[in-house]
Amino acid sequence: MEICSHKNSIALRQSYTSPIGVFDSGLGGLTVVRELRRLLPSEEILYLGDLAHLPYGTKSTDEIRRLSTECARFLLKKKIKALVIACNSASSVAFKLLSKMLPIPVLDVISPAVETALAFTRNRRIGVIATYATIESGSYARSLEARSSDAEYFLKPCPLFVPLAEEGWLDDVVALEAARKYLAPIKKKGVDTLILGCTHYPLLEKVIAKVMGPSVRLVDSAAPTAFRLKALLQKKGLLYPRARRAPLKIFVTDHVRNFARIGESFLGEKLKTVKLVKVP
Structure with missing residues (x-):
């Protein structure tokens, strides 16, 4: 090659x-x-x-x-x-x-985000939202496990966030409803830190933060x-x-x-x- x-x-x-x-x-x-x-x-x-x-x-x-x-x-x-x-x-x-x-x-862009999330978390409960390919690869799970034996992590694919970001639908009712549906299972786990595991997702940070609440720290890999x-x-x-x-x-x-x-x-x-x- x-x-x-x-x-x-x-x-x-x-x-x-x-x-x-x-x-x-x-x-x-x-x-x-x-x-x-x-x-x-x-x-x-x-x-x-x-x-x-x-x-x-x-x-x-x-x-x-x-x-x-x-x-x-x-x-x-x-x-x-x-x-x-x-x-x-x-x-x-x-x-x-x-x-x-x-x-x-x-x-x-994965290991820098994981290290930052582990530095931020207080209750050692971390959420990760990403595409199907990223979640299914196990890369975030392996990276978290390699760096911390006591942290719990919860993964959730959010594929519609990508087209929403590209359409510019960043903080309207469509984005809000999608975020509520996607993020509800992670929110129930009581995470205090959420990794935005796709480079599109920071554009939706406002609506994600609205759904997750002020007690959850959002981590962007950029x-x-x-x-x-x-x-x-x-x-x-x-x-x-x-x-x-x-x-x-x-x-x-x-x-x-x-x-x-x-x-x-x-x-x-x-x-x-x-x-x-x-x-x-």
Whole structure:
């Protein structure tokens, strides 16, 4: 495979001036980019949204791994210095594979969220909401079990949250009723911390918080992932050293209806450089 065959030579070409690569199955990963832009404004970011194959959350493990490998290969050719898998479904089944294959640091969005949730929880009862693929992969369960022997966790797939976020139905009666139905079983368990296990879900944070109540802390993976990346780049001497507002380049494999509105709601800024690409 091409990624492996050039592993050593590619690794040698990385420097602090190289960009950071981020990919997701759609535009939800722009919530992670938003935090990266806030915390690391000097870093150039290349974002790949695989809209042609959206969503990953309903696909098989093998197919998610194949698509994730293609996204990683595309970004690696752009000489990125680190890769963020800004998709919980891809993180859950492709993170270990890509970490072994790639010559650069690879970050997922699951372990930073789990570590933050364990730091926040008081009663050691943690809820996780995510897509079917993420829940069924067992990634959150394994990550929680590996880091805590006494914490209880409760998992719930919430597949309709993704189209609600993309339609912009963030705090209306439809979103509220969906949240009430999805979250009722988790709320009954008495959790005091809830992991938003999909990068789309932060857009629905207001309605989720309304249903769960003020005593439940919501954990979004974006901020802890950004902090982890900053620490990693510092450790490896790859952090860009000078102050600037670095460019953000967005690549997509398809254009969707309301693309600009959806993308800008996730990113929190105007979409300036967007290029349609073909990822084999």
